Amino acid sequence: MDFSLPYTPEQEEFRKEVRGWLEANVPEEMKEPVDQNHFTAEMYWWWREKHKEMATKGWLEPTYPKEYGGGGLTGDHETIIDEEFNRFGAVRRFSSTQVFPTLLVWGTEEQKQKYLRPLLTGEKVTWQKLTEPHSGADVAAYESTAVRDGDDWVLNGSNMYIGGYEDAEMMVGPMLTDPDAPRHRNLGYFVIEAPSEGLSINEMSLLGGGRKRAIFMDNVRISGDHLIGGDHQGWQVLGTHLEFEHGGGGRAFPRDEALDDLMSFVNSQKFNGSSVVKDPVTAQKAMDAYIESHVQGILAKRTHWMYQKKVEIRYEGNLANVHSRESGLRNALRVRELMGPFAFLSTEDPIAPGRGAQEVRQRAAAGQRHPGGTTNIAKVVLARRIGISRTQERPAPTPSTTSANS
Numbered sequence: 095m096d097f098s099l100p101y102t103p104e105q106e107e108f109r110k111e112v113r114g115w116l117e118a119n120v121p122e123e124m125k126e127p128v129d130q131n132h133f134t135a136e137m138y139w140w141w142r143e144k145h146k147e148m149a150t151k152g153w154l155e156p157t158y159p160k161e162y163g164g165g166g167l168t169g170d171h172e173t174i175i176d177e178e179f180n181r182f183g184a185v186r187r188f189s190s191t192q193v194f195p196t197l198l199v200w201g202t203e204e205q206k207q208k209y210l211r212p213l214l215t216g217e218k219v220t221w222q223k224l225t226e227p228h229s230g231a232d233v234a235a236y237e238s239t240a241v242r243d244g245d246d247w248v249l250n251g252s253n254m255y256i257g258g259y260e261d262a263e264m265m266v267g268p269m270l271t272d273p274d275a276p277r278h279r280n281l282g283y284f285v286i287e288a289p290s291e292g293l294s295i296n297e298m299s300l301l302g303g304g305r306k307r308a309i310f311m312d313n314v315r316i317s318g319d320h321l322i323g324g325d326h327q328g329w330q331v332l333g334t335h336l337e338f339e340h341g342g343g344g345r346a347f348p349r350d351e352a353l354d355d356l357m358s359f360v361n362s363q364k365f366n367g368s369s370v371v372k373d374p375v376t377a378q379k380a381m382d383a384y385i386e387s388h389v390q391g392i393l394a395k396r397t398h399w400m401y402q403k404k405v406e407i408r409y410e411g412n413l414a415n416v417h418s419r420e421s422g423l424r425n426a427l428r429v430r431e432l433m434g435p436f437a438f439l440s441t442e443d444p445i446a447p448g449r450g451a452q453e454v455r456q457r458a459a460a461g462q463r464h465p466g467g468t469t470n471i472a473k474v475v476l477a478r479r480i481g482i483s484r485t486q487e488r489p490a491p492t493p494s495t496t497s498a499n500s
Contacts, residue, residue, distance in 0.1 A: 105170055112153070112178045119144065125183035128451045129441045130259075130305070138260045141185045145216035154187065155214045157402070158194065162206050163214035169402030176345075188258055189213055190222040192338040193266045195493045200283070200323045200331045208319070209264065209285050221257040222335070223267030223286070223309070231467035233268060233332060234277045238311065240269035240284060247321065249286065249314040254298070257307040261295060263288055265309070267335075268328045281328030283335075285320045286311075300461070333490030340472060341411035341418070342492060344398025350387040352455050355448035356380070356429055359436065376432065383428045386421040393417055404494040409479035416476055419462055419469045426459035 101109070124140055127133055148154040149163065156172045158164025165171070179186050197210040212218040229235040238251020249269060256265065264287055271282040286293065292314040298306045323331040337343075360380050363370045370376050393414035400407050429452055430437050441450035467475075478487035 101170065101174070105174060108171060109174045109178060112175055113182075115151075116178060116182045116184055119147075120182065120184055126185050127441075128449050129454050132441070133259055135260055137185075138188070142188070142216065142219070144185075145187065149215040154216050155191075155194065158198070158214050162198070163211040169398065173398075188219045188262070190220055190266075191343075192222055192335050193220050195338055195343070196266070196283075196331060196335040197322065198493050199334050199491055205285075205319065205322060213264070218263040220264040220266055221262045221307075222339075223253050223256055223265040225255045226251065226253055231471040233336075234281070234329065236268050236270045236281060238269050239273070240271050240282055242271075242325075243315070245318045247282075247284065247316050247318065249284070249292075249311045249316065252308065252310045254308045255306045256309055257295075257305070259305060261288060261307075266322075268332050271325050271328065275326060278329040279326050281332065282325055283322045283328040283331035284316065285322065286314065286316060287320075290314050290316070330490070334492055337407070337411065337490050337492050340467075340475065341394070341397060341413075341415035342407050342489070343401050344396065344411065344414065345394040350391065351448075352425065352429065352452065353383060353387040355451055356383060356425075356432060359433055359447045379428050379432055383425045383432075386425055390414070390418055390421050401492070401494045406489065407492070407494070408489055409476060412472060412476040412479055416469065416472045419472065422462045423459055426456055430456065 124137055145154050149165075152160070152165025152167055153175055154165070155163070156165035156167040156175060157169055158166075160166040176186065178184075194210065194213060197206060197213075201210060213220055224230070224233060226237055228237060238249070238253065240247045240249050242248075247269075251269070253267070264285060266285050267283070268281045269284050270280060272280045274280075288295070292312040294310045294312070296308045296310075298308055300306055357380065360371055360376065361369070365373070371380065393410070397407055397410045397414050399405075400410060433447070433452060436447050437452045437456055439446035439450055440453050443450060446453065474483065475487065477483040478485055479489070
């Protein structure tokens, strides 16, 4: 297994094409800001149009099938796109991508055309809808209800920490379809289109920056074709969704910009006329941060390679997920120890290293252990996958282990 990604001449030509398109089409003022709180509505809608252009080239979601609006390209193409967008400071996408493979595996042909295609072509954006006020990590304890009414479903309930920048056109997630049924047999998995009568969306402020929403459903009526899978099959459908929430797709290009900024800062600092990296304690902490970051990169690349090669991912995604959460917090502490007060200078401070990015990351690190369930939950899932728990668990079906994308 080779993680060095030796690109062919044809792939390097593709890189030049992507780089040229970015340089010709993305002005400086539309590049992604260091602090997400500075991302404006104007930037969002500008990028929505650019994402549609990308989709016509097959670049928005390059590895998904062409018949559903994807690019039909390889994982190497996606890696090159990710590398160049990251290098340029361009916005890659807005949708919750965990939804895509779930619709690809579980949706009917009609549902793929109706719901998946507009997402892959950039016409619409979707959010995942998981966390409730009283349940987050334990999705099986869902309280928001979906009740059949003829051929329709009527939805009531609420969710928190949903979404991203501006409002999306679609939300996808579970609902309680049978409160009397046993756990894991009581859920359905639904697409909810926005705006819808009875659906309200309120913005939330977060310590780590960015934007999330609280949503409220008051007798929201949707037609029967918004149900993905069977009436009580939501837990199985959600399993595919959570495989990707927990790292099952890996990352093609898991660059650690916080580490890049840290190394640049440490190498630039002097004490009594001598470089601070000559201090063995400083050098050790910097090396520990470097090692942790690169281990995480290898874990993420391995999972991405397995997914693209259609090798069953049993525990590898969960392992990368747990390591990412814990190593991210450890490295955030090392940044504070090595940079001192400079780690807390904001984007508005003219002397802030890396344009204040470390201060943004310090705030974000506080919430890193919670998305997709707490770290303890992630460890339980990992333990079940590697056989050191009272129960064992097999991975849910994904496009790499079914015929959905063949």
